[in-house]
Amino acid sequence: MRALRPYILIIVLLATWEIAARSGLWSPLLFPSLERIGKELWLFVSRADGWWQAWVSLYRTFGGFALAAIAGVALGMLMGRSEFMAKLLDPLFSGTYAVPKLALFPIFIFVFGLGSISKIALIFLECLYPMTIITYHGAKSVNPVLIWSAQNMGASRMRTLVRVVFPAMLPYVFAALRVALPVALIVAIITEMISSVDGLGYLVSYALSSLKTDRMLAIVVVISALGLVLDHALVALRNRLVYWEKLDTFYV
Amino acid sequence: MKTTLVRLSAVIAVLAVWQLLALRGLPDFVLSPVDIVKHFVAALGTQELYRDAAASLMRALPGFAIGTVLGIVLGLAAGIARSFDEILSPLVFLTYPVPKIVMLPVFMLWFGIGDVSKVLIIALACFYPAFINAYYGARATHRILVWSARNMGASEAEIFRRVVLPGALPQIFAGMRVALALSFIVMFAAEMINARSGLGHLIREAEMSARFDLMYVALLAIAILGYAGDRLLRFLRAYFLPWEESHT
Numbered sequence: 258m259r260a261l262r263p264y265i266l267i268i269v270l271l272a273t274w275e276i277a278a279r280s281g282l283w284s285p286l287l288f289p290s291l292e293r294i295g296k297e298l299w300l301f302v303s304r305a306d307g308w309w310q311a312w313v314s315l316y317r318t319f320g321g322f323a324l325a326a327i328a329g330v331a332l333g334m335l336m337g338r339s340e341f342m343a344k345l346l347d348p349l350f351s352g353t354y355a356v357p358k359l360a361l362f363p364i365f366i367f368v369f370g371l372g373s374i375s376k377i378a379l380i381f382l383e384c385l386y387p388m389t390i391i392t393y394h395g396a397k398s399v400n401p402v403l404i405w406s407a408q409n410m411g412a413s414r415m416r417t418l419v420r421v422v423f424p425a426m427l428p429y430v431f432a433a434l435r436v437a438l439p440v441a442l443i444v445a446i447i448t449e450m451i452s453s454v455d456g457l458g459y460l461v462s463y464a465l466s467s468l469k470t471d472r473m474l475a476i477v478v479v480i481s482a483l484g485l486v487l488d489h490a491l492v493a494l495r496n497r498l499v500y501w502e503k504l505d506t507f508y509v
Numbered sequence: 510m511k512t513t514l515v516r517l518s519a520v521i522a523v524l525a526v527w528q529l530l531a532l533r534g535l536p537d538f539v540l541s542p543v544d545i546v547k548h549f550v551a552a553l554g555t556q557e558l559y560r561d562a563a564a565s566l567m568r569a570l571p572g573f574a575i576g577t578v579l580g581i582v583l584g585l586a587a588g589i590a591r592s593f594d595e596i597l598s599p600l601v602f603l604t605y606p607v608p609k610i611v612m613l614p615v616f617m618l619w620f621g622i623g624d625v626s627k628v629l630i631i632a633l634a635c636f637y638p639a640f641i642n643a644y645y646g647a648r649a650t651h652r653i654l655v656w657s658a659r660n661m662g663a664s665e666a667e668i669f670r671r672v673v674l675p676g677a678l679p680q681i682f683a684g685m686r687v688a689l690a691l692s693f694i695v696m697f698a699a700e701m702i703n704a705r706s707g708l709g710h711l712i713r714e715a716e717m718s719a720r721f722d723l724m725y726v727a728l729l730a731i732a733i734l735g736y737a738g739d740r741l742l743r744f745l746r747a748y749f750l751p752w753e754e755s756h757t
Contacts, residue, residue: 263595287619343518347516360709360728367721
């Protein structure tokens with residue numbers, strides 16, 4: 258019984274859904290049964306077009322995410338290891354941290370066009386903040402004894418950064434990646450819902466405007482599964498690389 | 510004075526370069542900082558900006574309040590009660606990496622296209638950071654502190670109020686800060702996708718009619734609101750947690 262506990266609430270929710278769907282109180286447009294959602298899900302998975310749309314969304318997500326990861330780690334390292342850079346850049350980041358970068362999207366559309374580039378640019382900007390701020394804290398908290406030892410043994414500045422500072426802040430880098438990855442996916446989906454002709458976000462709003470609720474929910478399931486799989490993959494990668502510190506798939 | 514000058518130098522430099530580039534001529538969709546401020550001041554004299562800002566806040570703030578209160582209460586409960594934890598937490602952690610905004614169309618079907626669906630989607634998005642931070646804050650309470658309090662004759666309620674809660678507060682504030690930023694993002698997204706008022710609607714309308722000045726006014730308004738909310742939260746944090754040094 259105790260082993261079943263984690264599943265109770267999930268099962269209860271699914272059962273409530275199915276009962277509500279089959280009770281006939283609401284139109285199937287509002288509560289399509291799990292069976293119909295499953296059927297639509299199968300239709301989506303079994304056709305090449307579905308995979309193509311998922312790939313478009315993933316391509317945008319990873320494009321912006323990867324760029325932000327590289328730039329954010331570089332910036333965070335720079336700020337963490339140089340007092341001057343920290344003083345210079347910190348106000349810029351903390352001042353604009355709480356501002357929703359999504360508001361820039363219409364301007365980005367004018368600058369970068371309606372295609373993928375404006376979306377990737379926005380994902381980059383939105384992910385850059387958590388990446389930079391968390392790696393900055395990581396680079397600051399590197400044990401100075403490690404750096405002194407490296408310098409004492411004649412390591413150059415560059416070598417100290419690559420061989421000592423970077424591995425020491427790796428747990429922070431992964432914490433930052435873990436915050437940034439769902440953000441990247443969210444922004445990709447939002448921007449596709451606002452203005453796009455392809456991608457999963459577009460499919461959601463298209464299914465809604467054609468009142469295909471079951472199809473819309475099937476795509477919601479696909480997006481949710483993507484979010485979950487990406488997160489678990491990231492944690493698996495982290496446990497591989499940061500083998501001296503284990504982490505379960507729960508939130509940090 | 511001198512340190513503030515150094516700290517602000519990067520911001521000033523960016524604005525100065527931007528203004529100089531604007532003097533040399535920029536495309537239509539990039540306004541110079543001085544022009545943006547001019548348009549913003551002009552818009553402050555009209556009714557529309559206040560109406561849209563108020564409409565946006567009436568969505569973001571109730572959503573933020575509902576989501577964080579539920580998240581903190583349930584998170585603390587799951588953090589201290591084992592059986593509750595085992596039932597609730599798996600669902601929360603399973604759905605955590607799911608982008609909550611995809612539920613907006615579903616909510617629009619269930620609760621209509623009005624404000625209710627927007628408030629609820631904001632509440633849903635704010636729930637997660639509030640829950641997770643309160644949960645880990647409560648779980649991180651030092652055993653020895655609890656034992657000492659119990660040893661000194663404190664009741665369970667007293668232990669919660671005097672030991673667990675103060676210990677979890679820094680984490681709770683961290684969660685609220687994330688939730689506040691998130692509430693603005695989701696509000697904006699919801700308004701851009703579907704709304705008849707609000708700053709997100711204003712920016713979308715400005716975009717459609719190529720009114721770049723209005724776009725920047727809405728942008729600046731949302732930036733100021735987001736910044737002010739964050740400052741307010743940090744001020745509250747410093748007030749309630751005088752022993753904690755605040756960091757960004």
